[in-house]
Amino acid sequence: MVDKNHYGRPWYPTIGTIIIPDENILPLTVNQTTLKNGYSYPNNAIEPYLMRKLENIPFEELTIGTKASLTRTLTEEDLLLFAKVSGDTNPVHLDEEFAATTQFEGRIAHGMWTASIISCALATKLPGPGGIYLGQELKFMRPVKVGDTVTVELEILEINEQRKRATVSTNVVNQHGKAVVKGKAEIMPSSGKVVVDEYPLPEVVLKPAD
Amino acid sequence: MVDKNHYGRPWYPTIGTIIIPDENILPLTVNQTTLKNGYSYPNNAIEPYLMRKLENIPFEELTIGTKASLTRTLTEEDLLLFAKVSGDTNPVHLDEEFAATTQFEGRIAHGMWTASIISCALATKLPGPGGIYLGQELKFMRPVKVGDTVTVELEILEINEQRKRATVSTNVVNQHGKAVVKGKAEIMPSSGKVVVDEYPLPEVVLKPAD
Numbered sequence: 001m002v003d004k005n006h007y008g009r010p011w012y013p014t015i016g017t018i019i020i021p022d023e024n025i026l027p028l029t030v031n032q033t034t035l036k037n038g039y040s041y042p043n044n045a046i047e048p049y050l051m052r053k054l055e056n057i058p059f060e061e062l063t064i065g066t067k068a069s070l071t072r073t074l075t076e077e078d079l080l081l082f083a084k085v086s087g088d089t090n091p092v093h094l095d096e097e098f099a100a101t102t103q104f105e106g107r108i109a110h111g112m113w114t115a116s117i118i119s120c121a122l123a124t125k126l127p128g129p130g131g132i133y134l135g136q137e138l139k140f141m142r143p144v145k146v147g148d149t150v151t152v153e154l155e156i157l158e159i160n161e162q163r164k165r166a167t168v169s170t171n172v173v174n175q176h177g178k179a180v181v182k183g184k185a186e187i188m189p190s191s192g193k194v195v196v197d198e199y200p201l202p203e204v205v206l207k208p209a210d
Numbered sequence: 211m212v213d214k215n216h217y218g219r220p221w222y223p224t225i226g227t228i229i230i231p232d233e234n235i236l237p238l239t240v241n242q243t244t245l246k247n248g249y250s251y252p253n254n255a256i257e258p259y260l261m262r263k264l265e266n267i268p269f270e271e272l273t274i275g276t277k278a279s280l281t282r283t284l285t286e287e288d289l290l291l292f293a294k295v296s297g298d299t300n301p302v303h304l305d306e307e308f309a310a311t312t313q314f315e316g317r318i319a320h321g322m323w324t325a326s327i328i329s330c331a332l333a334t335k336l337p338g339p340g341g342i343y344l345g346q347e348l349k350f351m352r353p354v355k356v357g358d359t360v361t362v363e364l365e366i367l368e369i370n371e372q373r374k375r376a377t378v379s380t381n382v383v384n385q386h387g388k389a390v391v392k393g394k395a396e397i398m399p400s401s402g403k404v405v406v407d408e409y410p411l412p413e414v415v416l417k418p419a420d
Contacts, residue, residue, distance in 0.1 A: 086326035094409035116296035199304035
């Protein structure tokens with residue numbers, strides 16, 4: 001679990017890839033970039049991120065049947081972080097002993113974690129930046145557990161030329177090809193090409209037991 | 211921004227209330243509780259959490275018109291954490307300069323953050339633990355920005371006695387009483403009383419600029 005970062009210090013397993021040195025060890029006054037939201041990163045960590053671009057599929061280029069997908073494996077950290085950000089402390093997500101007594105026979109992810117991956121796929125792939133998220137229907141079909149790999153499958157179902165809107169199928173399957181979520185989204189894609197820098201994510205550290 | 215924790219060390223502003231000391235500074239061998247999921251906390255931090263209980267409203271006690279609500283104020287940390295856990299790096303959420311050029315005139319929360327608060331309200335209040343989340347419809351009506359206070363208003367709309375299911379109105383309003391999300395959920399509440407320990411959330415640290 002313990003690795004070394006580029007300052008030669010041990011680091012803790014983290015969810016992301018940018019490591020911020022503890023200011024008790026290394027003052028953050030050297031070689032740093034301060035972001036517009038007030039968070040700062042060492043330049044050598046941020047540079048690879050600034051190279052990445054997000055680009056949209058403009059409304060004019062969408063056709064019925066246009067597809068995109070996004071695959072993600074649920075980690076223990078994802079599950080804990082989603083509990084944290086949602087405030088959902090229900091033990092079916094967090095307490096293995098309690099969850100084992102339920103019909104799920106173990107801890108399950110929050111359904112909205114899977115929905116957040118759908119949202120990520122819409123915001124970054126189809127239609128991508130510049131689009132507006134108008135609505136989402138979700139049917140939770142099966143639980144997702146730590147270690148499961150989910151694939152969001154997006155496909156344009158309908159296009160409303162007059163209102164510049166589209167309906168997107170947003171089904172999610174697990175590594176066994178079984179439906180985890182079924183549903184669809186209403187979006188208003190941007191007209192014209194939008195290319196933006198993918199914004200770097202903050203460092204997040206969860207402290208595990210030794 | 212910098213405060214002292216109970217070990218006399220400066221700490222960073224955090225999203226939660228449990229602070230884990232850096233193991234380089236203080237070995238985690240003193241006075242700690244190891245949770246079933248492998249994360250550990252100092253006992254004096256965890257104890258107040260273990261006192262809290264979640265209890266459900268059993269299916270038999272639900273009537274049309276049963277209500278519950280949950281209020282949350284979106285912090286900068288919530289927004290960053292949601293970007294992290296969803297992977298949604300769209301700059302409309304993260305880059306103030308870019309977002310200022312959009313129709314939203316500034317950064318907005320991920321729509322699914324608001325949906326995650328709906329999910330929390332369902333899982334912890336109405337119907338609470340033991341319930342199963344079957345589906346959710348969401349219409350995103352207005353953006354939510356850092357500092358906005360949203361209130362999830364739950365109300366039982368329909369009860370299906372035969373299938374032991376219920377439809378819940380899940381509207382969300384902001385501090386001005388304006389609709390942020392409209393929608394409804396399908397749930398299968400537990401039969402009989404369920405009382406569980408509210409599970410403690412992990413420590414999460416984001417490193418801000420000085």
